[in-house]
Amino acid sequence: MDNEYILEMLHITKRFPGIVANDDVTIQVKKGEIYALLGENGAGKSTLMSILYGMYEPDEGEIRVRGQKVEIGSPSQAAGLSIGMVHQHFTLVTDFTIAENIVLGNEPMTKFGFLPAVDLKKANQQIRELSQKYGLEVDPTAVVGEIGVSVQQRVEILKMLYREAEILIFDEPTAFLTPQEIDSLLNIIRNLRDSGKTIILITHKLDEVKRVADRCAVLRRGKLIDVRNVADMDTREIASLMVGSEISLELDKQPMNPGAVVLDVRDLTVANSEGIEMVKDVSFQIRAGEILAIAGVSGNGQTEIADAIAGLLPVRSGDILLGGESITGLSIRERAQKGISYIPEDRHNVGLILDYDLEDNLGLRRYYREPFTKNGNLQENVFREYADKLIDKYDIRSSSGAETIVRSMSGGNQQKAIVAREIEEGNPLIIFVQPTRGLDIGAMQRIHKSILHERDRGCAVLLISLELDEVMELADTIAVIYNGRIGKTAPADTFTKQEVGAYMMGVGGQQNAEGKERERNE
Amino acid sequence: MTLINNTIIDGMAFMLPLLIMAIGGIFSERSGITNLAVEGLSGMGAFTGALAAYIMTTCLGISSGPAYYLSFLFAALGGMLLGLLHAFLCIDGKANQVICGVVINILAQSVTIFLVKTINREIFGKPSDKIDLGVSARYTVPGLSKIPVLGAFFTKIYPFEVMIIILTLIASYVLYKSRFGMHLRACGDNPHAVDAAGLDVAGIRRRAVMISGALSGIGGMAFAYSISAKFSASYFVGYGYLAIAALIFGNWTILPTLRACVIFGFARSAGYQIVQKLGYPSSYQDLIMILPYVLTLVLLIFWSGKNRSPRALGEIYDKAKR
Numbered sequence: 001m002d003n004e005y006i007l008e009m010l011h012i013t014k015r016f017p018g019i020v021a022n023d024d025v026t027i028q029v030k031k032g033e034i035y036a037l038l039g040e041n042g043a044g045k046s047t048l049m050s051i052l053y054g055m056y057e058p059d060e061g062e063i064r065v066r067g068q069k070v071e072i073g074s075p076s077q078a079a080g081l082s083i084g085m086v087h088q089h090f091t092l093v094t095d096f097t098i099a100e101n102i103v104l105g106n107e108p109m110t111k112f113g114f115l116p117a118v119d120l121k122k123a124n125q126q127i128r129e130l131s132q133k134y135g136l137e138v139d140p141t142a143v144v145g146e147i148g149v150s151v152q153q154r155v156e157i158l159k160m161l162y163r164e165a166e167i168l169i170f171d172e173p174t175a176f177l178t179p180q181e182i183d184s185l186l187n188i189i190r191n192l193r194d195s196g197k198t199i200i201l202i203t204h205k206l207d208e209v210k211r212v213a214d215r216c217a218v219l220r221r222g223k224l225i226d227v228r229n230v231a232d233m234d235t236r237e238i239a240s241l242m243v244g245s246e247i248s249l250e251l252d253k254q255p256m257n258p259g260a261v262v263l264d265v266r267d268l269t270v271a272n273s274e275g276i277e278m279v280k281d282v283s284f285q286i287r288a289g290e291i292l293a294i295a296g297v298s299g300n301g302q303t304e305i306a307d308a309i310a311g312l313l314p315v316r317s318g319d320i321l322l323g324g325e326s327i328t329g330l331s332i333r334e335r336a337q338k339g340i341s342y343i344p345e346d347r348h349n350v351g352l353i354l355d356y357d358l359e360d361n362l363g364l365r366r367y368y369r370e371p372f373t374k375n376g377n378l379q380e381n382v383f384r385e386y387a388d389k390l391i392d393k394y395d396i397r398s399s400s401g402a403e404t405i406v407r408s409m410s411g412g413n414q415q416k417a418i419v420a421r422e423i424e425e426g427n428p429l430i431i432f433v434q435p436t437r438g439l440d441i442g443a444m445q446r447i448h449k450s451i452l453h454e455r456d457r458g459c460a461v462l463l464i465s466l467e468l469d470e471v472m473e474l475a476d477t478i479a480v481i482y483n484g485r486i487g488k489t490a491p492a493d494t495f496t497k498q499e500v501g502a503y504m505m506g507v508g509g510q511q512n513a514e515g516k517e518r519e520r521n522e
Numbered sequence: 523m524t525l526i527n528n529t530i531i532d533g534m535a536f537m538l539p540l541l542i543m544a545i546g547g548i549f550s551e552r553s554g555i556t557n558l559a560v561e562g563l564s565g566m567g568a569f570t571g572a573l574a575a576y577i578m579t580t581c582l583g584i585s586s587g588p589a590y591y592l593s594f595l596f597a598a599l600g601g602m603l604l605g606l607l608h609a610f611l612c613i614d615g616k617a618n619q620v621i622c623g624v625v626i627n628i629l630a631q632s633v634t635i636f637l638v639k640t641i642n643r644e645i646f647g648k649p650s651d652k653i654d655l656g657v658s659a660r661y662t663v664p665g666l667s668k669i670p671v672l673g674a675f676f677t678k679i680y681p682f683e684v685m686i687i688i689l690t691l692i693a694s695y696v697l698y699k700s701r702f703g704m705h706l707r708a709c710g711d712n713p714h715a716v717d718a719a720g721l722d723v724a725g726i727r728r729r730a731v732m733i734s735g736a737l738s739g740i741g742g743m744a745f746a747y748s749i750s751a752k753f754s755a756s757y758f759v760g761y762g763y764l765a766i767a768a769l770i771f772g773n774w775t776i777l778p779t780l781r782a783c784v785i786f787g788f789a790r791s792a793g794y795q796i797v798q799k800l801g802y803p804s805s806y807q808d809l810i811m812i813l814p815y816v817l818t819l820v821l822l823i824f825w826s827g828k829n830r831s832p833r834a835l836g837e838i839y840d841k842a843k844r
Contacts, residue, residue, distance in 0.1 A: 076720030091715040093708045094833060104708055105719030107701055117699040 005064075006031040006198050007052075007167055012061035014047055021047040022058070023222040029167075034189065034199045036209040036230070038242055039219035040440040041410055045202045048219070049169050053085045054078040065167075084160025085169040090152050094145035098138050098155050099123040102162045130161055135191050150181040157188065168192060169200045174208060175438050178298045178466060186212050204242075204440040206235055220244050243442050251448055254456060256476045259288030261324075262428050262460035263309070268318035270301070270308040277316065278304040280484040286460040286477075288428065291451065293463040293475035293492070295500050301484040302464045303345055306433045309462070310342040311335045312350075322429060336365065341422035345433040345464075351418045352406050359387035359402035362421050394420035395446070412443030419450055430454055431462045436470060448474060472497055482506045525799055529792045530674035537787025538686040539744035543765035544772065544779050545693045546737030552697070552774055553730035554710040556836040558623030559608050560738050561762025562630030563601045567739020568746040569634040570600025572653040572753035573641070579656065586656045590681065597743035598736040604630060605735020609728045616838045627762070635755050652754035658682075658747040682744040689740070694776050706730050710832035713839045723839055738762070760815070767818045773829050785821075786814045
């Protein structure tokens with residue numbers, strides 16, 4: 001039984017116009033193991049799994065399930081072979097309950113008078129039992145549109161289990177989760193393995209592989225590079241296998257050389273669009289050449305601080321000073337002109353106009369000024385030259401250069417475009433909110449280097465991140481926010497990671513994590 | 523007393539056809555297909571039903587009783603066939619659903635009028651732009667109709683009123699209790715989830731739009747009997763759009779849509795009765811005819827904020843796009 005593979009994908013090749021997404025890839029997965037597929041965005045992990053799940057047909061190669069050669073032409077055929085998949089973007093019916101979502105397509109039936117009817121009572125009961133069996137607590141009667149992302153993910157997992165899937169594929173399952181939610185998901189994945197399920201985990205995060213996987217296949221540019229046992233794998237080596245060159249995981253960070261105070265936030269109180277006070281009496285200063293990071297669990301008011309400084313949210317009380325001058329009453333454009341660059345959290349809705357091309361997006365900060373506009377007419381050649389310059393300087397990759405529609409670009413390159421546009425203004429203050437969310441290790445490093453570079457040239461940097469590692473690595477000063485208030489501000493080297501974590505949870509457990517969670521969901 | 527009684531009698535006769543058309547719209551829209559074609563679908567139903575009734579009574583010698591009921595069957599078929607065109611254009615042709623609905627309305631109106639004239643001239647040999655229907659029988663339930671006020675609900679009932687009430691019950695069961703209804707509602711919220719569950723999104727939606735066409739046709743036939751006892755160009759006065767307004771006010775659910783239809787129906791009939799009672803000239807009656815539409819505008823202001831349309835409504839479903 002030990003050498004029995006439950007799933008084999010042999011010599012799989014898949015070509016798309018202009019690109020070989022999978023090039024002679026072979027993976028063999030044992031029953032009851034957690035098998036990680038590690039690689040950067042675009043390495044071919046998702047394509048390989050889409051082939052397994054019946055969404056693409058391979059050009060070459062064969063798939064064996066339990067030793068039998070199979071053709072998988074559709075997701076329902078994959079389900080018939082007891083293969084299930086949790087996609088990165090969930091496919092849930094938002095106005096259905098959790099139970100209705102899970103049983104959809106396989107509903108238990110009862111009689112309504114003499115007519116057949118869906119038996120929701122039985123469905124609720126079945127889901128309750130199933131969720132207890134695997135330790136995935138959910139309320140079957142809760143409406144999916146009203147529950148959080150991590151619970152929605154549990155619903156997706158339960159959907160697979162309800163269909164009695166044995167091989168479970170997770171596509172980048174931690175991309176949208178907070179650190180606590182990631183912990184609990186990884187536990188769930190471990191439990192599933194221990195109850196006999198086979199798990200394939202698609203990810204670009206090394207530490208997740210290290211924490212849960214038994215074996216790990218590294219993909220790069222469509223090719224299988226290596227398969228390793230996680231227990232005896234060296235993180236640094238795997239990272240370089242993944243990226244394709246020797247990379248240093250440590251950043252070359254020079255000591256801070258601070259100048260005058262650039263940003264001075266005094267007793268800032270901000271309410272969100274629903275009128276709830278998210279930021280309460282927050283004060284901090286950032287000097288030139290300093291990175292101040294605000295650490296905290298998602299939803300504690302950090303985004304609202306950034307939005308208030310950039311002018312996206314009105315200030316309820318308090319004052320914001322830039323270079324000693326109050327900007328509290330200024331419009332967004334006036335603030336930008338005074339010297340604020342902003343890399344927002346939501347790059348799709350706030351950072352970019354997805355259906356515009358790259359050159360228009362890169363010109364968004366300048367389009368109304370000369371030489372971009374002359375006598376009220378946009379100067380296309382100026383846009384093009386400027387875009388080409390930035391594309392070259394910041395290594396923004398896309399299919400057709402300045403004319404690429406931004407929606408079609410990868411997340412990493414979209415973010416590079418925003419960073420390029422904002423940094424190029426040469427402003428004294430840059431705000432980065434979640435700058436590396438969803439990016440792979442290579443793109444992440446480039447962004448980190450840009451942040452340090454800006455700080456070294458004498459810019460004040462406000463960094464807001466949910467990734468504690470990122471905060472610890474980059475910050476000169478850390479301010480920890482909890483429930484809209486900054487609990488502690490101190491030089492980064494006086495904190496340990498554990499201490500920051502404790503402040504993030506509200507210091508010494510005045511309120512436990514669950515209480516916080518509940519509060520956030522309300 | 524007669525004022526209230528007549529308000530109820532007329533109100534029911536107006537409200538129920540409107541309701542069944544709105545329910546048809548709910549089926550289509552809850553499956554994710556915008557259906558502005560209710561007007562055209564009901565008109566096509568009224569035309570085919572009226573034509574069938576005329577042929578059955580004058581040419582085939584079928585007595586008016588069975589012909590009456592059969593005409594509704596043909597009306598449902600006519601509406602369903604045109605609904606199938608809407609479904610084909612929207613689902614298979616991936617057409618813009620709003621434009622498609624409007625085009626079907628225009629098409630139904632011009633085609634039915636053309637056909638009425640041509641058939642009258644070529645087949646029946648008389649120049650006429652209408653199809654006459656016999657006057658519908660109306661029933662009064664003995665005993666129950668003697669109850670004060672409430673008795674009006676059992677007085678001078680058109681047979682179609684009973685038919686529509688039964689259909690409403692069946693439609694509620696199908697939409698909320700049956701497996702098909704569950705799949706249909708899921709399609710309107712997230713077709714990808716339906717697809718992932720191994721179900722056929724296009725097939726479910728096609729059936730939903732055909733049901734919509736059939737119910738619209740039945741509603742249209744009922745209007746043809748109750749309002750004018752004929753089918754002609756004057757049929758198209760926009761009740762289909764009113765049905766859409768009702769289902770939007772009803773938040774795409776059957777019971778609140780019933781409430782909206784009650785308001786429309788009784789406002790119209792009450793206004794009509796009051797004008798008659800006061801003995802105003804007929805121009806005032808015309809004014810009353812616009813009451814449901816004015817009411818729609820007023821209600822829009824109060825009700826719009828709370829309403830939430832099906833999430834995938836009007837979006838063209840493309841399997842590959844996620």
